Amino acid sequence: MKRLALVLALVGAVLVAPVTASAEPAFIDVVVVLKSHANVAGVQAPTRAAQLAGVERALRDVAARTQSGILQLLAQRPGSVAAVTPLWIVNAIEVKATPDVIREVAARPEVATVQPNATIQAPAAVTSTAAEPNLTKVNAPALWDLGYRGQGVVVASMDTGVDATHPDLAASWRGGSNSWYDPNGQHTTPVDVNGHGTQTIGVMVGGSAGGTSIGMAPDAKWIAVKIFNDSGQATTSGIHQGFQWLLDPDGNLSTPDAPNVVNDSWTMSSASCALDFQLDLRSLRAAGILPVFAAGNYGPTPGTVLSPANLPEAFAVGGTDNADAIYPYSSRGPSSCAGATAPALAAPATSVRTSDLYGGYVSETGTSMAAPHVSGALALLLGAVPGLSADQQAAALEGSAVDLGAAGLDNDFGYGRLDVLAAYHQVATNPDYTVSVSPSSATVAAGSSASYTVTVTGVNGFAGDVVLSLSGLPPSVGSATFSPAVVSGGGTSQLTVTTSASAPPGTYPLTITGTSGTTTHAAPASLVVPQPPDFSFGVTPSARTVNAGSPAGYIVSVGSLYGFTGDVAVSLSALPASVGSATFSPAVVSGTGTSALTVTTLGTAPGGTYQLTITGTSAGLTHTATVSLTVQARDFTLSATPASITITRGKTGSYSVAVGVVNGFTGNVTLSVSGVPSGSTVSWSANPVAAPGTSTLGIRTTGSTPRGTFTVNVTGTNGTLVHQVTVTLIVR
Numbered sequence: 111m112k113r114l115a116l117v118l119a120l121v122g123a124v125l126v127a128p129v130t131a132s133a134e135p136a137f138i139d140v141v142v143v144l145k146s147h148a149n150v151a152g153v154q155a156p157t158r159a160a161q162l163a164g165v166e167r168a169l170r171d172v173a174a175r176t177q178s179g180i181l182q183l184l185a186q187r188p189g190s191v192a193a194v195t196p197l198w199i200v201n202a203i204e205v206k207a208t209p210d211v212i213r214e215v216a217a218r219p220e221v222a223t224v225q226p227n228a229t230i231q232a233p234a235a236v237t238s239t240a241a242e243p244n245l246t247k248v249n250a251p252a253l254w255d256l257g258y259r260g261q262g263v264v265v266a267s268m269d270t271g272v273d274a275t276h277p278d279l280a281a282s283w284r285g286g287s288n289s290w291y292d293p294n295g296q297h298t299t300p301v302d303v304n305g306h307g308t309q310t311i312g313v314m315v316g317g318s319a320g321g322t323s324i325g326m327a328p329d330a331k332w333i334a335v336k337i338f339n340d341s342g343q344a345t346t347s348g349i350h351q352g353f354q355w356l357l358d359p360d361g362n363l364s365t366p367d368a369p370n371v372v373n374d375s376w377t378m379s380s381a382s383c384a385l386d387f388q389l390d391l392r393s394l395r396a397a398g399i400l401p402v403f404a405a406g407n408y409g410p411t412p413g414t415v416l417s418p419a420n421l422p423e424a425f426a427v428g429g430t431d432n433a434d435a436i437y438p439y440s441s442r443g444p445s446s447c448a449g450a451t452a453p454a455l456a457a458p459a460t461s462v463r464t465s466d467l468y469g470g471y472v473s474e475t476g477t478s479m480a481a482p483h484v485s486g487a488l489a490l491l492l493g494a495v496p497g498l499s500a501d502q503q504a505a506a507l508e509g510s511a512v513d514l515g516a517a518g519l520d521n522d523f524g525y526g527r528l529d530v531l532a533a534y535h536q537v538a539t540n541p542d543y544t545v546s547v548s549p550s551s552a553t554v555a556a557g558s559s560a561s562y563t564v565t566v567t568g569v570n571g572f573a574g575d576v577v578l579s580l581s582g583l584p585p586s587v588g589s590a591t592f593s594p595a596v597v598s599g600g601g602t603s604q605l606t607v608t609t610s611a612s613a614p615p616g617t618y619p620l621t622i623t624g625t626s627g628t629t630t631h632a633a634p635a636s637l638v639v640p641q642p643p644d645f646s647f648g649v650t651p652s653a654r655t656v657n658a659g660s661p662a663g664y665i666v667s668v669g670s671l672y673g674f675t676g677d678v679a680v681s682l683s684a685l686p687a688s689v690g691s692a693t694f695s696p697a698v699v700s701g702t703g704t705s706a707l708t709v710t711t712l713g714t715a716p717g718g719t720y721q722l723t724i725t726g727t728s729a730g731l732t733h734t735a736t737v738s739l740t741v742q743a744r745d746f747t748l749s750a751t752p753a754s755i756t757i758t759r760g761k762t763g764s765y766s767v768a769v770g771v772v773n774g775f776t777g778n779v780t781l782s783v784s785g786v787p788s789g790s791t792v793s794w795s796a797n798p799v800a801a802p803g804t805s806t807l808g809i810r811t812t813g814s815t816p817r818g819t820f821t822v823n824v825t826g827t828n829g830t831l832v833h834q835v836t837v838t839l840i841v842r
Contacts, residue, residue: 260327326486429459449621717743
């Protein structure tokens with residue numbers, strides 16, 4: 111198992127990218143996950159075909175009902191949306207759009223999270239040369255001797271693809287358009303340019319063209335999803351599309367062509383509990399498919415099983431050598447996800463001979479090889495005992511494992527090393543039980559109660575007592591009771607979760623565990639404590655520019671969050687009285703809607719930019735938005751021509767003084783002059799001057815006027831507005 115590095119950080123907040131000025135809009139690629147999810151755990155059907163159809167129908171119905179508003183919004187944003195891919199398996203939508211549109215979508219009440227469409231690096235193929243036996247170690251040939259070689263079973267690979275021309279794999283490809291899927295759109299038929307997928311599928315179903323048997327279930331058929339592109343990268347959206355395709359490869363509900371087994375020999379790059387693919391895996395398990403994952407190669411440090419392998423819905427496989435020693439780098443538990451056992455099992459992971467590109471063979475080491483041993487074992491079991499639920503498959507593998515390391519379940523080997531013959535005997539004869547819960551998710555307000563039905567189903571004549579318990583519920587959120595707490599043989603129990611009045615909003619993964627003697631089985635569920643009712647608040651545009659005396663308009667938008675239906679009173683602050691006044695129409699918005707804000711500026715408003723605060727208030731809730739108002743003050747201009755005049759004493763010099771208008775200025779400008787030589791007089795053709803307008807300034811000299819060059823200042827005044835212009839008078 112090779113590390114798969116995330117190229118983009120996985121976060122639960124809106125991805126915000128800076129927008130730079132360019133001819134083309136800047137797009138970001140995200141996965142929008144909605145709050146509503148189908149109750150796939152509650153789907154119960156008598157046949158596998160009906161179960162598959164029921165799960166898919168439930169998923170599609172919820173997606174169709176809850177995605178329509180977002181899809182309609184995106185359709186109304188041409189030019190700002192580059193791509194939209196609805197995903198019904200996880201009730202999400204991949205959206206490639208501008209940051210503004212992403213923020214708009216994220217603010218909608220039906221949206222749970224907006225996550226980057228992260229990029230994941232493909233595992234690297236390994237090309238060592240040593241070869242050691244591995245199939246005999248897990249008793250696969252013993253099942254072959256009983257006639258079980260995987261006949262009638264389909265296994266699926268989610269990996270780098272498959273070289274379908276390999277002599278050990280060519281005959282076992284199911285074939286047809288429903289047996290190969292490339293969400294990256296690069297190849298329409300099976301291809302593998304990396305080798306990793308060809309290696310893992312060889313351990314599952316490889317034949318014996320090379321002289322030895324290399325596959326656990328050589329008579330099973332394979333299909334594949336090439337989640338990694340030819341550059342070795344996968345995206346979260348592409349992986350969602352791959353899981354979605356696996357539930358219904360031909361897109362026809364009436365044909366149950368989903369695989370029986372899904373192998374995933376890849377991980378993300380973080381050992382934390384990343385929930386990106388939890389809903390996908392829940393849907394697979396509800397359809398009877400156990401998702402098998404490689405645990406990772408980050409041991410021997412504890413807590414190094416990576417997501418998705420460390421999720422409770424996954425079946426994580428660690429590695430051993432053929433002497434039953436732990437593979438040193440096999441990732442170790444405990445899982446960082448509540449209610450999960452990771453690893454659940456161990457299988458051979460060192461020097462495993464398998465198929466490689468170009469018809470060759472390779473000896474591979476890592477938990478990437480351990481996981482397909484378990485997937486192949488499931489193909490053998492389901493060929494021998496069809497119809498096992500995902501829980502029954504997991505229970506058979508765990509309950510029959512060869513205990514290694516510390517007695518019982520441990521963080522190195524899980525329940526122990528795979529023994530497919532013992533697993534077959536267990537499912538064929540041993541009494542057992544399964545645990546399921548409905549609904550899989552319940553939403554309840556803080557201070558109220560949620561109810562779940564826990565069903566215990568006996569298998570092979572099981573008649574024991576099953577003690578029920580719950581984990582994953584923080585004391586600060588609430589408490590839980592089972593009625594009854596013990597189910598005998600089979601039956602139901604009512605689980606009631608009572609939340610505290612101060613329960614923090616959020617989604618809490620719960621695990622319901624049934625214990626009978628040394629056997630335990632678990633079922634996942636979730637409790638959603640929603641945010642209290644609230645409202646969104648925004649104002650557009652964010653800035654206005656007007657001339658003094660003109661109005662400025664803004665639109666205040668109020669939206670409903672988490673069922674809000676109250677009245678929101680809107681008000682404005684930070685507008686100086688000298689600038690103007692404001693009105694809202696209406697002054698109260700009920701539930702959702704808009705109000706028109708009009709700021710009427712005074713004709714005398716000082717020029718400048720004013721930051722205004724608009725406030726929305728409803729009961730104890732208050733939200734604000736800030737906008738700017740730029741006022742361009744009214745003013746006038748003053749000019750005089752010509753700039754210089756030369757006259758002899760006793761003559762009159764004349765200038766044309768013009769008053770101009772700025773930003774709608776109106777009114778009279780009073781003119782005055784200073785700096786004229788002594789012994790001269792001044793006259794105006796008009797004073798004051800109504801703007802816009804002109805006046806002729808005359809300066810009449812006499813015989814006593816001194817000769818020389820004089821700077822004359824012409825001043826225009828209107829209230830507090832004063833402007834001055836200078837001309838030159840030369841007297842000879």
